[in-house]
Amino acid sequence: MTNLLLLGLPNGGEWIIILIVILLLFGGKKIPELMRGLGKGVKSFKDGVNDAKEEINKAKEELDKPADTNK
Helix, strand or coil, X not given: CHXXXXXXXXXXXXXXXXXXXXXXXXXXXXXXXXXXXXXXXXHHHHHHHHHHHHHHHHHHHHHHCCCCCCC
16 A cells, blocks of 8 residues: 555655756756745745634634623
8 A cells, every 4th residue: 555655756766866857957056046935935825824724713713702792
């Protein structure tokens, strides 16, 4: 079963080939910029997920509050 799950994943030697191709395509100077942009994108995605969680929690708290009646 685990062999079926690992069927499409690259092995150690394949990772080296992939890294060499990336280095040839983008060059040594562009790779840090690409990684920086990727990091900013991941951070932005995480911030968006956290904001959505906060909104959901606020809405849940408002629904869970007992309704105040006018006195």
